[in-house]
Amino acid sequence: MTLDASMALIDGPWEHRFVAANGARFHVAEQGEGPLVVLLHGFPQFWWAWRHQMGALAEAGYRAAAMDLRGYGASDKPPRGYDTHTSAADVASVIRSLGESEAVVVGHGWGGWIAWSMPTLRPSVTRALASVSMPHPLVFRRASFTRAGQVRANAYLAGLQRPFVPEREMTVHGGYVQRLLREWASPQGIWPSPEEARTYSDAMAVPFVAHSAAEYYRWLVRSQVRPDGWTFARRMRTPISVPVLQLHGEHDRSVLPETGVGSAQYCSGTYEHHVVARAGHFLPEEAPDAVSAHLVRWLDTVAG
Template identity: 65%
Template sequence: MPVDAAFVEIDGPWQHRYVAANGARFHIAELGEGPLVLMLHGFPQFWYTWRHQMTALAEAGYRVAAMDLRGYGGSDKPPRGYDTYMSTLDAASVIRALGESDATIIGQGLGGWIAWSMPVLRPDVTNAVASLSMPHPRVMRRASWLNRRQRTASGWIVALQRPFGPERAMGQSHDYVAGLLRDWSAPGGAFPTAEDIARYGDGMMIPFVAHSAAEHYRWLGRSQLRPDGPFFMRRIRHTIDVPVLELHGADDGCVLVNSIRGSARYVPGDFRSVTIPRAGHFLTEEAPEVVSDELVGWLKSR
C-alpha cells in the first residue's frame, strides 16, 4: 500500500524543511549551528539513518543537514537525473540553497559514492569528505570486476537492472528491504529491528521511490555501455586535495572489507581509514556511538 511522503517528517530535535535546488525540491532535516555538514544516505534508506550522528555533531558545534536524495523520501522524484553528475550538482545546489558557500560532505553507501565524487566534480563547495561503507568509485569498480566474492555480493545491482520487477517487490511488502538490511548487516547484531524494517520498508513504498532508487543504480549499469560511464571514471581519477575519512564495517555484507583497499592512492594528503569491528554496511545504526565519535574527532582535528 502506498505511503504518504510526509511520513519522513519524523519528530525529533531537528527541524524539517524543503529547499528548492537544481530545479527540484529537496527534503532536509536540520539541526545545530556552525560550519555546515551535509549528510547523504544510502540505499534502501533515507535521511533518518543519520539521526544519531546529527545530534552528536550538533552538540559538537556543527550545523547538520541530512537530505533525502533525489527520488527518495520527501524529495522530488522526477523521471530523470539519477546519474552521479546530477547527484553531485543536487548536493552543491542544496549547500547554496542553505545559504552556505561550502560544506563537509558525509555519505553512506550510495551517498558515499556521491561524497567521493564531490571534490572532483564540485570542488568549489567541498571542503572535506567522509565516506561510510563505500571506497573510492574506481576502487569499487575494480573490486566488482576482479574480486569474485565482491561480484557475488554486488549481484543485487545486476538484479536492479531488470525493469519493473524490483519496483513491484519493494512496493508489495517489506520483504525486499528486510532482506537487504539483514544480509548486509553484521551477523548476530541488534540491527535491524522490526521497527527498522517497517521504517525503511515504508520509505520504499512512498510513490515512485522504488523506481527512482533503482534508477541511481541503473545509471551505473547502463553508463558502462555508453561514453558517460568511462568518462566519469576518467574524471574521478584526479587527485583529491581535501581531507578524507573512510569508515568501513568489518562485517559489511554489501561492500566487502577486502574490496576497499586502494582509496588512499587518490588522496595523497590527509587521509584516514578506519575499520569498525562487529559492524556491517549500516554503520550509522549498527555502531552509532563509534561512528559519531570518529566523525566528531575527525572534524575537530582539521
C-alpha cells in the same frame, strides 16, 4: 493504506525544511549550529539513517543537514537525473540553498559514492569528505570486476536492471528492503529492530521511490559501456586534495571489507581509513557511537 512522502517527516530534535536546488525541491532535516556538514544516505534508506549522528554533531558545534537524495523520502521524484553528475550538482545546490558556500560532505553507501565525487565534480563547495561503507568509485569498480566475493555481493545490482520487477519487489509487503537490511548488517548484531525495518520498507513503498532508487543503480551498471560512464571514470582519476575520512564495517556483506582498501592511491591530501569492529554495512545505525566519535574527532581537525 497508501503511504505518502509525509511519512519521512519524522519528529525529533531536528527541524524539517524544503529547499529549491538544481531544478527540484529537496527535503533536509537540520540540527545544530556551526560549520555545515551535509549527510547523504544510502540504499535502501532515507535521511533518517543519520539520526544518531545529527545529535552528536550538533552537540559538538556543527550544523548537521541530512538530506533526502533526489527520488527518496520527501524530496522530489522526477523521472530522470539519477546519474552521479546530477547527484553532485544536487548536493552542491542544496549547500548553497542552505546559505553556505561550502560544506563537509558525509555519505553512506551510495551517498558515499556521491561524496567521493564531490571534490572532483563540485570542488568549490567541498571542504572535506567522509565516506562510510564505500571506497573510492574506481576502487569499487575495479573490485566489481576482479574480486569474486564482491562480484557475488553485487548480485542485487543485476536484479535492479530489470524493468518494473525490482520496483514491484521493493514495494510489496516490504520483504525486499527488510531482507537487504538483515543480509547486509552484521550477523553478530541486533540491528535492525522490527520498527526500523518497517520504517525503511514503508519509505520505499512511497510512490515513485522504488523506481528512483533502482535508477541510480541502473545508471551505475549501464554507464560502464557508455561515454558518460567513461567520462566519469576518467575524471575520477583526478587526485583528491581535500581531507578524507573512510569508515568500513568489519562484517559488511554488501561492500566487502577487502573491497574497502585502496582508496588512498586517489588521495593527495590527508586520508584516514578505519574498520569498525562487529559492524556490517549500515554503520551509522549498527555502530552509532563509534561513527559519531570518528566523525566529531575528524571534523574538529578539518572544519572546527
